[in-house]
Amino acid sequence: MRQEWEQVLAEIEKVIAGKRAVIEKILMALLAEGHVLMDDVPGVGKTTLAVAISRAIGLEYRRVQFTPDVLPSDLVGFSLYDKDSGDFLFRPGVVSQVNLLLGDEINRASSKTQSALLEAMEEKQVSVDGNTYPLQKPFLVIATENSVGAAGTQLLPFAQMDRFLVRLSLGYPDYEAQMALLRARQGSQPMDQVQTVLSKDRLCQMQREAQQVTAKEEILDYITRLTLASHDQEELELGISPRGALFLDRAAKAKAYLAGRDYVTGTDVREVFLDVCTHRVLLTEQARREGKSVEGVLRELLKKVETPDHHGLTGWKKR
Amino acid sequence: MRRRGIGYGLWVLLALGLYFFENNAGSRVVLICTLLAPLLPFLRRALFRPAEGRRKPRKAWTQEVILESQARFQEEEEPGEIRAYMPGDPVNRIHWKLSAKREELLIRENGREAAWEEARAEHSVLEETSASFRKRNGWSGACAIVAGLALLLLFLIPEAWRGTQALLNRLFEVSEGVNTYVYTRFPMAEEQSVGLATLLLSLAGAASLGAIVLSKRKAPALGAAAACVAFQVYFGLAFPAWIQVPLFALFALWMVLPEWNPRQAGRILAVIGLVSLAVWLLYPGVDGVTEAASEQARDWLSQRAEQFVNPVSESGSGENETRHARTMALQPGDQEAREDQAYRLETVEEEQISLPHWVNYLRIILLLLLAMALVILPFVPFLWMNARRARALAARGVFTSENISEAICAIFQHVVAWLEATGHGAASNLPYVHWADALSPELPAGYARQFEACAQLFEEAAYSDHPMTEEQRRQALALLEKTEGWLLARADWKQKLQLKYGKCLYA
Numbered sequence: 001m002r003q004e005w006e007q008v009l010a011e012i013e014k015v016i017a018g019k020r021a022v023i024e025k026i027l028m029a030l031l032a033e034g035h036v037l038m039d040d041v042p043g044v045g046k047t048t049l050a051v052a053i054s055r056a057i058g059l060e061y062r063r064v065q066f067t068p069d070v071l072p073s074d075l076v077g078f079s080l081y082d083k084d085s086g087d088f089l090f091r092p093g094v095v096s097q098v099n100l101l102l103g104d105e106i107n108r109a110s111s112k113t114q115s116a117l118l119e120a121m122e123e124k125q126v127s128v129d130g131n132t133y134p135l136q137k138p139f140l141v142i143a144t145e146n147s148v149g150a151a152g153t154q155l156l157p158f159a160q161m162d163r164f165l166v167r168l169s170l171g172y173p174d175y176e177a178q179m180a181l182l183r184a185r186q187g188s189q190p191m192d193q194v195q196t197v198l199s200k201d202r203l204c205q206m207q208r209e210a211q212q213v214t215a216k217e218e219i220l221d222y223i224t225r226l227t228l229a230s231h232d233q234e235e236l237e238l239g240i241s242p243r244g245a246l247f248l249d250r251a252a253k254a255k256a257y258l259a260g261r262d263y264v265t266g267t268d269v270r271e272v273f274l275d276v277c278t279h280r281v282l283l284t285e286q287a288r289r290e291g292k293s294v295e296g297v298l299r300e301l302l303k304k305v306e307t308p309d310h311h312g313l314t315g316w317k318k319r
Numbered sequence: 320m321r322r323r324g325i326g327y328g329l330w331v332l333l334a335l336g337l338y339f340f341e342n343n344a345g346s347r348v349v350l351i352c353t354l355l356a357p358l359l360p361f362l363r364r365a366l367f368r369p370a371e372g373r374r375k376p377r378k379a380w381t382q383e384v385i386l387e388s389q390a391r392f393q394e395e396e397e398p399g400e401i402r403a404y405m406p407g408d409p410v411n412r413i414h415w416k417l418s419a420k421r422e423e424l425l426i427r428e429n430g431r432e433a434a435w436e437e438a439r440a441e442h443s444v445l446e447e448t449s450a451s452f453r454k455r456n457g458w459s460g461a462c463a464i465v466a467g468l469a470l471l472l473l474f475l476i477p478e479a480w481r482g483t484q485a486l487l488n489r490l491f492e493v494s495e496g497v498n499t500y501v502y503t504r505f506p507m508a509e510e511q512s513v514g515l516a517t518l519l520l521s522l523a524g525a526a527s528l529g530a531i532v533l534s535k536r537k538a539p540a541l542g543a544a545a546a547c548v549a550f551q552v553y554f555g556l557a558f559p560a561w562i563q564v565p566l567f568a569l570f571a572l573w574m575v576l577p578e579w580n581p582r583q584a585g586r587i588l589a590v591i592g593l594v595s596l597a598v599w600l601l602y603p604g605v606d607g608v609t610e611a612a613s614e615q616a617r618d619w620l621s622q623r624a625e626q627f628v629n630p631v632s633e634s635g636s637g638e639n640e641t642r643h644a645r646t647m648a649l650q651p652g653d654q655e656a657r658e659d660q661a662y663r664l665e666t667v668e669e670e671q672i673s674l675p676h677w678v679n680y681l682r683i684i685l686l687l688l689l690a691m692a693l694v695i696l697p698f699v700p701f702l703w704m705n706a707r708r709a710r711a712l713a714a715r716g717v718f719t720s721e722n723i724s725e726a727i728c729a730i731f732q733h734v735v736a737w738l739e740a741t742g743h744g745a746a747s748n749l750p751y752v753h754w755a756d757a758l759s760p761e762l763p764a765g766y767a768r769q770f771e772a773c774a775q776l777f778e779e780a781a782y783s784d785h786p787m788t789e790e791q792r793r794q795a796l797a798l799l800e801k802t803e804g805w806l807l808a809r810a811d812w813k814q815k816l817q818l819k820y821g822k823c824l825y826a
Contacts (some may be wrong), residue, residue, distance in 0.1 A: 214784045263783030267750045309751045309777075 001206070002260040013057040015190045016049050018177030022168055024258065025275055026142070030203070031210045032254035034165020034247060035121050035141040037106075037156075037279065044170045046144050050102040051191060057203055058196040059168070060136065066109035072116035076126040077133070090128060094180065095120045099136055101198065103143040107155055117283045118160050137204055158238070158282065165247050165274075167279040182274035192208035211258035215249060215264040218308040222266055223248050226273065232305050235297045244280045266308040267290040274298055401425050466526035473519045474683065480518025711819065718796065723787040727780035730795040731773055734802045740817055741806050751777060763805060773798045 005027065012023050026049070029036045038046050047063060054061030064070065077093035095101060095117070106114060121141050121164050125134045143164070145156065173181060184190045223245050230239035251272040256264045278294050287297065401414060404424030414427045473479050484505035528542060547566060718728040735751065738744040738758070745757035755771035776791050810818060
């Protein structure tokens with residue numbers, strides 16, 4: 001299982017060098033059946049990455065460039081009157097046809113389009129004219145949000161941001177990676193070398209297996225304590241939602257599964273905590289004025305809340 | 320809120336009682352202060368501006384604030400201030416309609432944010448006034464115990480008890496000067512030494528004050544106030560108003576203050592000082608009418624009490640009548656007053672001879688308890704060590720348990736406890752697998768790697784459902800042996816005692 005993932009990683013790394021950590025996180029989100037929000041500047045290889053992932057796993061891939069005039073029906077499909085049969089025919093939209101959807105610059109879409117997409121993401125199905133159509137499995141959305149040039153855009157509402165499992169950012173490559181990138185592009189197109197090493201069905205099976213990873217009471221207790229501590233944290237206006245806690249659990253399971261374990265440890269939770277939670281919490285005005293960052297506050301939280309190793313379920317050291 | 324309500328109710332009762340028994344200026348002021356006490360939060364809000372951002376608003380409140388500010392925003396037609404556009408202003412703030420009308424670019428200041436800020440500011444004031452009950456402070460408890468012991472000694476040592484009575488007599492003298500009322504003295508020689516009593520009393524007082532000051536809870540203040548009232552009621556004397564008022568004001572402020580800090584303390588003391596000065600200026604003495612009413616009430620009550628205890632005896636009423644009449648006619652420095660006092664001293668002496676034995680029984684019981692404690696005390700260390708030893712052995716029983724996962728957890732926790740107790744641990748809230756890099760560098764070479772391997776074993780044992788193998792248990796035991804051997808070889812006697820019997824045992 002671990003070898004299979006190593007192969008996938010190796011295939012993807014043929015086109016994107018030096019971003020192993022981010023790629024692993026995306027694969028983790030894929031395993032956890034969650035969606036990814038990329039907060040990035042243009043041109044760092046989001047599309048390349050998505051294409052590489054879809055090729056390595058053999059997923060159907062489509063990309064939607066969002067603009068204010070992309071309509072919900074473009075995404076979820078629409079019914080068309082068929083003159084011959086005298087009936088309405090359903091024309092599936094883009095989300096019904098893909099496993100991996102790259103929604104570029106989701107913040108440029110109108111809010112009704114955004115919510116149509118987010119609904120599809122959450123329910124894994126679309127409803128048109130009262131009929132419900134399930135989406136293909138697996139279904140992963142990688143949405144991007146450009147942090148620069150955000151004028152005239154619809155920022156994702158806080159409640160909708162909550163639906164993404166993780167928020168990541170690729171960032172610029174370092175010197176080595178940049179050199180490797182340029183060198184690789186000299187001869188052939190590296191994308192052509194990416195081979196499919198994992199089937200869709202195998203991925204679905206893995207998704208199921210990942211959810212069966214054991215998370216003991218101590219771990220659930222840790223997640224709950226983290227969540228509650230975020231509610232009591234002074235600097236946070238809004239803490240981690242119950243959905244956030246659920247996602248934390250799911251992400252930690254996927255993380256453990258990726259590491260080849262069948263149990264979740266406190267370390268898993270800690271490692272996914274920042275990626276899963278930074279976009280879910282809101283700093284208070286005062287904390288923002290003091291120049292604190294969400295990440296810093298969450299790190300503090302991690303430092304403060306006892307890990308399950310130390311705490312156990314009932315605080316075993318204190319007995 | 321509920322608890323504070325009960326406290327306040329009790330206090331009102333006490334104040335009413337005091338007023339009923341001692342209808343003088345002091346008790347009146349106490350009653351007024353008590354009845355005005357619910358206003359104190361407002362006073363406090365006015366006096367002490369809330370420290371900003373000390374506490375975060377609760378969730379429910381936040382929701383309310385959001386709703387409120389939204390409502391306000393919707394209500395307001397005025398979308399905030401309008402001003403001329405300056406380069407650098409966000410374009411989406413431009414008020415296009417007005418700009419078109421006036422033919423210059425206008426910017427609207429964000430009205431919503433202002434409303435939000437306003438709502439928040441208001442909210443934080445409300446939040447501040449809801450006081451928080453803090454956990455008991457350890458030092459406060461210690462002070463309370465010291466105060467209790469000092470008071471116990473005061474009662475147990477006859478010398479000290481007599482000294483206290485002498486002190487009380489002196490207090491009566493002072494009180495008489497203020498109240499024009501004659502108190503029942505304790506019978507004793509005037510030359511009774513008061514040194515010990517003063518020492519114990521001041522110790523008890525200082526310790527109680529310490530308990531109150533150090534405590535973050537309201538109970539000590541309430542208790543002190545109650546004790547103060549009870550003391551006055553029991554001995555039938557009232558402090559002069561200028562003592563009474565600051566005292567109770569202190570208690571009152573204490574009860575409404577959420578927490579202690581020196582700067583606020585300074586302001587509180589200043590306010591109390593001003594209040595007592597004002598009281599001292601306004602209430603120099605006591606008028607005869609209230610004094611008479613008070614005396615009448617006391618007589619009526621004692622008469623009822625006497626009839627209740629001894630319904631046959633009728634002699635009490637006549638005596639009480641005359642006492643009342645005498646007091647009515649009493650003038651400061653009156654000869655009759657001296658006679659009355661002498662008469663009372665006699666009767667009190669008679670009463671004391673036939674005074675109940677329960678005080679003596681109480682003393683005997685206390686002495687017996689003390690003796691028992693003294694007998695048991697020398698054996699306590701041995702008992703403690705035996706118990707610890709037994710616990711240690713029982714704890715080690717887990718290491719060979721059938722359930723290997725449990726055993727590995729126990730072994731690893733034990734290792735960590737020993738490392739922490741000797742200061743070799745990483746002492747941070749990191750999962751144990753990350754401890755390997757942060758362990759003390761004094762530990763032998765290769766130890767960190769072995770520790771890390773075992774930490775992974777521990778995680779597997781603790782968080783997985785599948786069974787562990789004997790081999791893994793042996794691996795953990797090897798680490799335990801290495802750790803114990805290495806640590807015990809380097810520990811001094813104190814650490815050895817701690818390691819073998821101390822808190823760091825896995826239990």
